[in-house]
Amino acid sequence: MSxxxxxxxxxxxxxxxAGFVTTVEMEAFPKGLNEDIVxxxxxxxxxxxxxxxxxxxxxxxxxxxxxxxxxxxxxxxIDFQDIxxxxxxxxxxxxxxxxxxxxxxxxKTYEKLGVPLHERAALAGVAVDAVFDxxxxxxxxxxxxxxxxxxxxxxxxxxxxxxxxxxQYLGTVVSQGDNFYAALNSAVFSDGSFVYIPxxxxxxxxxxxxxxxxxxxxxxxxxxxxxxxxxxxxxxxxGCTAPKRDENQLHAAVVExxxxxxxxxKYSTVQNWYPGDKDGKGGIYNFVTKRxxxxxxxxxxxxxxxxxxxxxxxxxxxxxxxxDDSVGEFYSVALTNNYQQADTGTKMIHLGKNTxxxxxxxxxxxxxxxNAYRGLVKVLKGAKGARNYTQCDSLLIGERCGAHTFPxxxxxxxxxxxxxxxSTSRIGEDQLxxxxxxxxxAEDAVSMIVNGFCKEVFKELPMEFAVEAQKLLxxxxxxxxx
Amino acid sequence: MSSLISIRNxxxxxxxxxxxxxxNLDIGPGEIHAIMGPNGxxxxxxxxxxxxxxxxxxxGGEVLFEGRDLLALAPEERAREGIFLAFQYPVxxxxxxxxxxxKAAVNALRKHRGLPELDxxxxxxxVKQKMKSVEMNPEFLHRSVNEGxxxxxxxxxxxxxxxLLEPKxxxxxxxxxxxxxxxxxxxxxxxxxxxxxxxxxxxITHYQRLLDYIVPDYVHVLSGGRIxxxxxxxxxxxxxxxxxxxxxxxxxAAAGRPA
Ligand SMILES: Nc1ncnc2c1ncn2[C@@H]1O[C@H](COP(=O)(O)OP(=O)(O)OP(=O)(O)O)[C@@H](O)[C@H]1O
Ligand SMILES: [Mg+2]
Numbered sequence: 169m170s171x172x173x174x175x176x177x178x179x180x181x182x183x184x185x186a187g188f189v190t191t192v193e194m195e196a197f198p199k200g201l202n203e204d205i206v207x208x209x210x211x212x213x214x215x216x217x218x219x220x221x222x223x224x225x226x227x228x229x230x231x232x233x234x235x236x237x238x239x240x241x242x243x244x245x246i247d248f249q250d251i252x253x254x255x256x257x258x259x260x261x262x263x264x265x266x267x268x269x270x271x272x273x274x275x276k277t278y279e280k281l282g283v284p285l286h287e288r289a290a291l292a293g294v295a296v297d298a299v300f301d302x303x304x305x306x307x308x309x310x311x312x313x314x315x316x317x318x319x320x321x322x323x324x325x326x327x328x329x330x331x332x333x334x335x336q337y338l339g340t341v342v343s344q345g346d347n348f349y350a351a352l353n354s355a356v357f358s359d360g361s362f363v364y365i366p367x368x369x370x371x372x373x374x375x376x377x378x379x380x381x382x383x384x385x386x387x388x389x390x391x392x393x394x395x396x397x398x399x400x401x402x403x404x405x406x407g408c409t410a411p412k413r414d415e416n417q418l419h420a421a422v423v424e425x426x427x428x429x430x431x432x433x434k435y436s437t438v439q440n441w442y443p444g445d446k447d448g449k450g451g452i453y454n455f456v457t458k459r460x461x462x463x464x465x466x467x468x469x470x471x472x473x474x475x476x477x478x479x480x481x482x483x484x485x486x487x488x489x490x491x492d493d494s495v496g497e498f499y500s501v502a503l504t505n506n507y508q509q510a511d512t513g514t515k516m517i518h519l520g521k522n523t524x525x526x527x528x529x530x531x532x533x534x535x536x537x538x539n540a541y542r543g544l545v546k547v548l549k550g551a552k553g554a555r556n557y558t559q560c561d562s563l564l565i566g567e568r569c570g571a572h573t574f575p576x577x578x579x580x581x582x583x584x585x586x587x588x589x590x591s592t593s594r595i596g597e598d599q600l601x602x603x604x605x606x607x608x609x610a611e612d613a614v615s616m617i618v619n620g621f622c623k624e625v626f627k628e629l630p631m632e633f634a635v636e637a638q639k640l641l642x643x644x645x646x647x648x649x650x
Numbered sequence: 651m652s653s654l655i656s657i658r659n660x661x662x663x664x665x666x667x668x669x670x671x672x673x674n675l676d677i678g679p680g681e682i683h684a685i686m687g688p689n690g691x692x693x694x695x696x697x698x699x700x701x702x703x704x705x706x707x708x709x710g711g712e713v714l715f716e717g718r719d720l721l722a723l724a725p726e727e728r729a730r731e732g733i734f735l736a737f738q739y740p741v742x743x744x745x746x747x748x749x750x751x752x753k754a755a756v757n758a759l760r761k762h763r764g765l766p767e768l769d770x771x772x773x774x775x776x777v778k779q780k781m782k783s784v785e786m787n788p789e790f791l792h793r794s795v796n797e798g799x800x801x802x803x804x805x806x807x808x809x810x811x812x813x814l815l816e817p818k819x820x821x822x823x824x825x826x827x828x829x830x831x832x833x834x835x836x837x838x839x840x841x842x843x844x845x846x847x848x849x850x851x852x853x854i855t856h857y858q859r860l861l862d863y864i865v866p867d868y869v870h871v872l873s874g875g876r877i878x879x880x881x882x883x884x885x886x887x888x889x890x891x892x893x894x895x896x897x898x899x900x901x902x903a904a905a906g907r908p909a
Binding site for chain 1: 701702703704705724725726728729730734735737740741743744745746747750751754755758759762794811815
């Protein structure tokens with residue numbers, strides 16, 4: 169290999185900055201999955217019967233299903249009986265009522281992760297619902313939001329305090345039997361976030377959830393449900409990190425978004441789960457189902473994701489465009505380094521008239537990373553005048569990584585217009601040298617080129633998170649330049 | 651006499667093939683040296699070696715810059731110390747705007763010199779003024795670096811960078827190729843404005859015409875990896891008339907500045 173290859177390699181050797189473990193006392197159910205575990209989870213959370221029945225139905229569905237094989241990812245079979253399906257920090261009461269009650273170790277963890285829990289949060293205008301393993305430990309700004317009639321709480325609290333809303337919307341976008349991992353999640357989900365924005369209300373602040381997997385051998389199955397009633401608007405951000413471990417951990421979440429007439433939901437993700445070490449050992453299996461439904465006319469759902477972590481990412485945040493004139497958007501940056509694999513993309517399903525969707529996907533592969541874009545644009549018969557624009561760009565860093573594109577297009581209405589553009593480029597030694605000759609270090613040059621490549625997606629992120637995402641990309645590609 | 655840059659017995663190879671075969675050259679402060687020579691003789695190799703490109707291996711000899719070992723420095727350190735290379739083939743960097751690269755470059759340099767970094771406003775004022783001097787439309791600021799630039803525009807962009815970075819030692823590798831007559835004058839004017847008693851330049855060209863505008867103190871012929879002849883600016887005229895063939899038989903000339 170030439171000198172510049174070595175330089176790029178050294179450059180890609182990076183440390184995972186969020187890879188620390190928090191020592192707190194944990195409570196867990198026995199390993200493995202059966203109906204009893206499902207019942208125990210439900211009982212533990214004092215759930216109403218409808219939810220238990222719903223979980224059991226999901227579990228029975230799941231038992232009939234086979235593990236999906238179609239994605240462009242490679243990993244050994246997962247032993248679903250070797251996973252803990254419930255783990256929670258033990259504290260005096262089950263759920264702390266204020267920050268003062270939260271285990272200081274936990275708070276330190278969040279601090280290291282940069283979660284703005286305290287006054288910083290107020291300054292940043294961010295309300296945080298922090299999920300630590302399976303139980304929500306701290307929720308801020310509830311009161312301010314409540315004044316607007318906004319509900320922002322853990323999923324468990326929503327089940328307890330607003331069962332009618334949960335019952336009305338849960339599973340209406342992603343059904344229990346939707347796919348293998350969604351069914352698994354439906355059976356065993358332990359917590360997550362719940363948001364309801366009432367009619368005509370524009371949420372006065374960004375809502376944000378940081379999830380953190382901590383306990384060993386624990387699968388995290390969180391469930392998020394966001395409902396924007398007629399004319400409501402909300403911007404939601406989730407950030408994810410997990411400690412360094414040699415074993416692979418499973419993360420199978422479900423996110424459902426419902427936008428009623430004229431409502432806007434903007435959902436942004438910065439995903440930085442532990443990617444495994446540079447030889448491909450350990451790391452999170454991130455198998456996630458995210459889907460939104462533009463249920464009402466003129467509604468809009470926008471997904472923005474920056475995916476830099478996880479050993480394997482398998483996720484397709486999608487939009488069902490049911491309401492006439494509704495709009496779906498997907499903006500994505502996915503980075504794979506070392507042995508990371510990502511198979512990600514979106515589905516835009518056009519049902520309503522004059523529905524529009526935009527897909528902008530930026531894949532970055534480095535080291536031996538493999539990055540696949542998989543997207544479906546489907547225009548049904550009734551979707552007169554539907555339009556889609558898809559742009560899919562890949563950037564390769566070094567010689568041993570790969571990028572793949574699988575666009576699927578199904579158009580059943582002749583008035584629809586669907587456009588697709590794709591490109592692949594490589595950061596060349598000549599580009600790095602050019603920058604270095606202008607006094608810019610190779611490291612800064614790579615950051616500059618990568619950020620340039622991603623800027624159309626970053627500008628879709630809320631300001632403060634765009635800065636965070638940029639830094640994260642820098643860190644994800646960081647190392648010592650020889 | 652003290653040279654700004656002093657090249658002694660330099661040998662270098664690319665992909666295992668020896669290209670520079672014992673090159674000697676001394677350039678004093680404020681001097682302009684022109685290098686001419688046949689295609690493939692090693693002119694760009696010399697520029698790349700001086701700028702520190704990684705796949706060019708120095709196999710022998712030394713290069714002193716202000717009396718210090720230049721070859722020990724990383725490419726970006728050489729740049730910050732004041733070495734500038736106007737590339738023969740400037741590379742395109744899609745997605746990175748010209749203004750962003752220029753600002754990063756200027757600030758990397760300022761930081762190195764212990765000066766405060768320029769903010770966006772101050773930088774814009776500075777860069778627009780420099781652009782005017784090389785008659786470049788400010789719209790080029792917001793285009794990606796060299797992407798879709800015409801050959802001449804790329805070369806002009808190199809000169810813009812040089813005027814911004816104000817190097818101590820600039821290497822212009824065929825900056826005249828691809829320029830129309832007007833652009834050639836603009837570029838030459840830009841270069842001449844930068845001429846001062848401290849700043850030295852190495853101008854690589856195939857055409858005597860450029861040297862009518864940028865009048866060199868010395869002209870060297872590089873052939874087969876060595877300087878085979880050195881002279882004053884008249885040597886360029888002679889080469890224009892006679893080509894390089896007559897030199898091959900000449901004994902190896904004493905390199906560097908004629909006494
Ligand atoms: N990266 C490389 N890989 C292989 N050979 C190279 C490489 N770079 C230069 N060479 C070879 O080295 C020799 C000198 O090339 P160089 O570019 O220095 O010539 P030059 O004098 O600048 O020529 P020109 O006038 O055409 O620009 C050539 O034979 C060239 O093919
Ligand atoms: Mg050349």
